[in-house]
Amino acid sequence: MRVMAQMAMVMNLDKCIGCHTCSVTCKQAWTNRSGTEYVWFNNVETRPGQGYPRTYEDQETWKGGWQLNRRGRLTLKGGGRLRKLLTIFSNPKMPSIQDYYEPWTYDYSTLTDAPAQEHTPVARPKSLISGQDMKVTWSANWDDDLGGSAATAERDPILKKVGDKVRFEFEQTFMFYLPRICEHCLNPSCAASCPSGAIYKRSEDGIVLVDQDRCRGWRMCISGCPYKKVYFNHRTGKAEKCTFCFPRVEVGLPTVCSETCVGRLRYIGLVLYDADKVLEAASTTDEQGLYEAQREVFLDPSDPAVRREAERAGIPHDWVEAAQRSPVYALINRYKVALPLHPEYRTMPMVWYIPPLSPVVDVIKETGEDPEDRGNLFAAIDALRIPIEYLAELFTAGDVAPVDLVLRKLAAMRSYMRDINLGRDPDPTIPQAVGMSEEELYDMFRLLALAKYDERYVIPPAHAEQAHSLEELATECSLDYEGGPGMGGSGPFGEGSGGTTPIAVENFHMLQDRQTADTAAAPAGKGARVNLLNWDGRGAPSGLFPPKPDDSESEADQR
Amino acid sequence: MNEILWVVFPYICLTVFVVGHFWRYRYDKFGWTTRSSQLYEDRLLRWGSPLFHFGILAVFLGHVMGLGIPKSWTEAVGISEGLYHFLAVSIGAIAGFGTVVGLAILIYRRRTVGPVFSATTRMDKVMYLFLATVIVLGLVNTVVANIFGHYDYRDGVSVWFRGIFRFDLHPELMAEAPLSFQLHGLAAIALFALWPFTRLVHVFSAPVGYLTRPYIVYRSRDDRIASHSPRRGWEDDR
Numbered sequence: 185m186r187v188m189a190q191m192a193m194v195m196n197l198d199k200c201i202g203c204h205t206c207s208v209t210c211k212q213a214w215t216n217r218s219g220t221e222y223v224w225f226n227n228v229e230t231r232p233g234q235g236y237p238r239t240y241e242d243q244e245t246w247k248g249g250w251q252l253n254r255r256g257r258l259t260l261k262g263g264g265r266l267r268k269l270l271t272i273f274s275n276p277k278m279p280s281i282q283d284y285y286e287p288w289t290y291d292y293s294t295l296t297d298a299p300a301q302e303h304t305p306v307a308r309p310k311s312l313i314s315g316q317d318m319k320v321t322w323s324a325n326w327d328d329d330l331g332g333s334a335a336t337a338e339r340d341p342i343l344k345k346v347g348d349k350v351r352f353e354f355e356q357t358f359m360f361y362l363p364r365i366c367e368h369c370l371n372p373s374c375a376a377s378c379p380s381g382a383i384y385k386r387s388e389d390g391i392v393l394v395d396q397d398r399c400r401g402w403r404m405c406i407s408g409c410p411y412k413k414v415y416f417n418h419r420t421g422k423a424e425k426c427t428f429c430f431p432r433v434e435v436g437l438p439t440v441c442s443e444t445c446v447g448r449l450r451y452i453g454l455v456l457y458d459a460d461k462v463l464e465a466a467s468t469t470d471e472q473g474l475y476e477a478q479r480e481v482f483l484d485p486s487d488p489a490v491r492r493e494a495e496r497a498g499i500p501h502d503w504v505e506a507a508q509r510s511p512v513y514a515l516i517n518r519y520k521v522a523l524p525l526h527p528e529y530r531t532m533p534m535v536w537y538i539p540p541l542s543p544v545v546d547v548i549k550e551t552g553e554d555p556e557d558r559g560n561l562f563a564a565i566d567a568l569r570i571p572i573e574y575l576a577e578l579f580t581a582g583d584v585a586p587v588d589l590v591l592r593k594l595a596a597m598r599s600y601m602r603d604i605n606l607g608r609d610p611d612p613t614i615p616q617a618v619g620m621s622e623e624e625l626y627d628m629f630r631l632l633a634l635a636k637y638d639e640r641y642v643i644p645p646a647h648a649e650q651a652h653s654l655e656e657l658a659t660e661c662s663l664d665y666e667g668g669p670g671m672g673g674s675g676p677f678g679e680g681s682g683g684t685t686p687i688a689v690e691n692f693h694m695l696q697d698r699q700t701a702d703t704a705a706a707p708a709g710k711g712a713r714v715n716l717l718n719w720d721g722r723g724a725p726s727g728l729f730p731p732k733p734d735d736s737e738s739e740a741d742q743r
Numbered sequence: 744m745n746e747i748l749w750v751v752f753p754y755i756c757l758t759v760f761v762v763g764h765f766w767r768y769r770y771d772k773f774g775w776t777t778r779s780s781q782l783y784e785d786r787l788l789r790w791g792s793p794l795f796h797f798g799i800l801a802v803f804l805g806h807v808m809g810l811g812i813p814k815s816w817t818e819a820v821g822i823s824e825g826l827y828h829f830l831a832v833s834i835g836a837i838a839g840f841g842t843v844v845g846l847a848i849l850i851y852r853r854r855t856v857g858p859v860f861s862a863t864t865r866m867d868k869v870m871y872l873f874l875a876t877v878i879v880l881g882l883v884n885t886v887v888a889n890i891f892g893h894y895d896y897r898d899g900v901s902v903w904f905r906g907i908f909r910f911d912l913h914p915e916l917m918a919e920a921p922l923s924f925q926l927h928g929l930a931a932i933a934l935f936a937l938w939p940f941t942r943l944v945h946v947f948s949a950p951v952g953y954l955t956r957p958y959i960v961y962r963s964r965d966d967r968i969a970s971h972s973p974r975r976g977w978e979d980d981r
C-alpha cells in the first residue's frame with residue numbers, strides 16, 4: 185500500500201442553475217489575457233449538447249485518454265511514444281480554433297467616437313485572433329439552454345450512443361447543466377502525452393500542473409486529454425490548464441469557481457488512495473467496471489492501518505484528519521451518490537458528479553402529480569429510459585444500475601425529508617428501500633441540502649515548513665523581485681517571453697492597468713484584468729467596477 | 744579579406760551561437776518554445792510541416808556525413824568516389840527538394856493565413872529570410888554544382904569546416920570554392936548567429952527523453968518553480 189493524498193471535487197448537478205458565474209470568475213482570475221481568450225478552465229455545458237470544444241467526447245475522432253491494447257495493457261489512445269514523436273510536427277488530432285470558437289470583441293469605440301450621422305453607429309464584432317471583422321457563428325456556450333439544439337443536438341456524441349431512436353422533439357426534451365473543470369486525474373493522459381515531461385502531478389495533493397518553463401509547445405497534451413481541458417495559449421505557445429487554484433488551496437481557501445458558485449453545489453476535500461492500485465484499476469477490462477474499480481482505489485481514512493501507512497508516507501496528521509471529514513470521500517464512498525465523469529476514458533478522473541434528479545422531477549411536475557412522492561419518483565425513474573441512459577453514458581460508461589440507485593437515493597431523501605419538514609412522522613421504510621439508515625439519509629441531506637460552508641470545503645492548508653516556497657505566504661514583499669514591478673507587456677521574443685511574472689506582480693499590474701486603461705477589452709497585454717484570485721467572496725473585488733464619481737469612498741466605508 | 748570572412752566571422756558567429764543559447768536558456772526559459780501556430784490553421788500545416796522537418800533532418804544527417812566524415816574514412820570502408828557521389832546527390836536532392844517544398848508551403852501559409860501572419864514576429868521574418876536563403880543555396884549546390892560543375896567539396900569545404908573544431912582554419916580552401924558554396928556557407932554562419940534569438944531554439948529541446956521516461960511525472964510542491972523567483976546570491980534564503 186502506497187498512500188497518496190488527492191485534492192478532489194464533487195459537484196451536485198441538481199443545484200446547478202447554469203448561471204456561468206463559475207466560468208466567469210475563473211476566467212477573471214486565470215485566463216483573462218490575450219492568447220487565452222478562448223480558454224475556459226471552467227465551462228458549463230448544457231446537456232444534451234455538443235460540449236466545449238464541440239463533440240470532445242467523441243474519442244473515436246479525438247483519440248484522447250487511454251485504451252486497452254490487444255494484450256489488455258493500458259496504452260494511450262492517441263498512440264504510443266514513438267508515434268507521438270513522429271507526429272510532433274503536425275499533431276493530427278489537435279482541435280483547431282474552429283472546434284472551440286473564434287474569440288471576438290466589439291469595436292465599441294465607434295459607438296462614442298463616430299461623427300454625427302443619420303444612422304446609429306454599430307459596434308462590429310472583431311476577431312481577437314486576426315483583428316479583422318468577423319461573423320460570429322459559435323461560442324463556448326452557443327447551445328446554452330438548448331438554444332438551437334433542434335439543429336445541432338443530434339451531433340451530441342452521448343445522445344448518439346443512447347440510441348438512434350431518440351428524436352429531438354420538444355416534448356421529449358430534458359435538460360441539465362454540466363460544469364466542467366480539469367479532472368486532476370489519478371492517471372492523467374495529458375501528462376503521459378507530454379514529450380517534454382512538463383506536466384506533472386504534485387505528489388502532496390495530486391494537483392496536475394503545467395510547468396511553464398519546461399513546456400515547449402509540442403501540443404500533445406491537448407489531444408491527449410479526453411476532456412480537452414488543456415488549452416494552447418496561442419500567444420505564448422505554451423499549454424495551460426486549470427490549476428485547481430493552487431495558491432488558494434494551499435492556504436485553505438476553496439477554488440474561485442467553488443467560492444463563487446451561486447448554487448453552492450461544489451464540494452472540495454481530500455481523498456486518500458493507494459497509488460499501487462491505480463494502474464490495475466485503470467486497466468479493468470470491462471468499461472462498466474471502471475466506476476467500481478476506481479472507488480476501490482480510495483482508502484478509508486478512518487481505518488487504523490491506512491492511517492499508519494499514511495503517516496509512513498509522510499502525509500501530515502492534520503491532512504489525514506481532514507481526509508476523514510472530507511465531504512468528497514463521504515459522497516463517493518459512504519453515501520455512494522457521486523459518480524465519475526466518463527470513467528471509460530481510464531484517466532481516473534477526480535472531479536465527481538451527483539447526477540441530477542431534475543429531469544425526472546420535471547416530468548412528474550408536468551403531469552400534475554406530486555413530485556416529492558416516493559412512489560411517483562420511483563415509478564418515473566423506472567419509466568424515463570432516455571434521461572437515465574443518457575446519464576449512464578456520462579457517468580458509468582452506460583451501466584444504468586448505479587445511476588438508477590443514486591437517483592433513488594436522491595428521491596428517497598426528497599420524500600423522507602418532506603415528511604420531517606411537514607411535521608409528519610418520518611417513514612423508516614424510505615431509507616431502507618435504498619439501503620440506507622435513517623441517520624445516514626439525514627446526514628446526506630445535511631451535506632447536500634444545507635451544505636454549510638465548512639462542511640462543503642474541508643481543505644487543510646499546506647504546511648508551514650513548506651511555506652517558504654509558497655509565494656502567497658512569502659514574508660517579503662512579493663513585488664520586490666529581480667526585474668521588479670516593471671514587468672508586464674511583451675518580452676523580446678513574443679508575448680510572454682522573458683520569464684514568468686510572479687502571480688502577485690501580475691495582480692498588481694492588472695489592477696493598476698484596469699484602473700488606468702481607457703478600453704475595457706483591449707487585448708493589449710496580460711495586465712488588463714481584475715483579480716479574483718484572492719478575493720474572499722465578500723463585497724466587490726477592487727477594480728471590478730469603475731470608481732464612482734465622488735463620495736464612493738465614504739459610501740464603501742459605511743457598508 | 745579571406746581571413747575576416749572565413750576565420751573571424753565564423754568564430755564570432757559561433758561564439759554568439761553558444762553564448763546566446765546559454766543566455767537565453769538562463770533568462771528566458773518561458774520563451775523557449777516552438778511557438779506553434781497549429782491552432783490557427785492545420786490544413787496547410789499538415790503537409791508543409793512534416794515535409795519540411797523530416798526533410799531538414801535528412802539534410803542535417805547528410806551534412807554530418809559530408810562535412811564531418813573525412814574522405815579517407817569512407818574510402819577506407821570501401822565506398823568509392825562514384826558511389827558516394829551518387830548517394831549524396833540523389834538522397835540530398837530528394838531531401839532538399841522536400842525541405843524546399845515544405846518551406847514554401849509554410850511561408851505561403853504564414854503570409855496568407857491572417858492569424859498566422861499576425862502572430863509572426865519581426866525576428867521570425869528575419870529568420871525565415873536567412874533560412875530560406877541557406878536552404879535554396881544548398882539545394883543549388885547539390886544539384887547544379889554536382890551535375891554541371893565538378894567541385895569536390897570533400898576536399899575543400901569539408902576540410903575547412905573540420906578545421907573549426909581544431910582551431911586550424913584554412914580560409915583559402917573556402918576562397919577557392921565556387922561562389923554558390925561560399926554564399927551558402929556565409930548565410931549559414933549568419934543563421935547560426937541568429938539562432939539563439941529565434942524560435943529555432945526549439946531544435947535543442949527535441950524530446951527524445953520521452954522514449955524512456957515513465958508516463959506520469961510526479962513532483963513535490965517544494966521543487967516546483969515557485970512563482971516567487973529566487974533572490975540574488977547573497978540574499979538567497981533557501
Ligand code: SF4
Binds near residue numbers: 409411
Ligand atoms: S482532465 Fe486534467 S488531469 Fe485529466 S487528462 Fe485532462 S488535463 Fe490531464
Ligand code: SF4
Binds near residue numbers: 200207445446
Ligand atoms: S456558478 Fe454554480 S450554479 Fe452557476 S453555473 Fe457554475 S456550477 Fe452552476
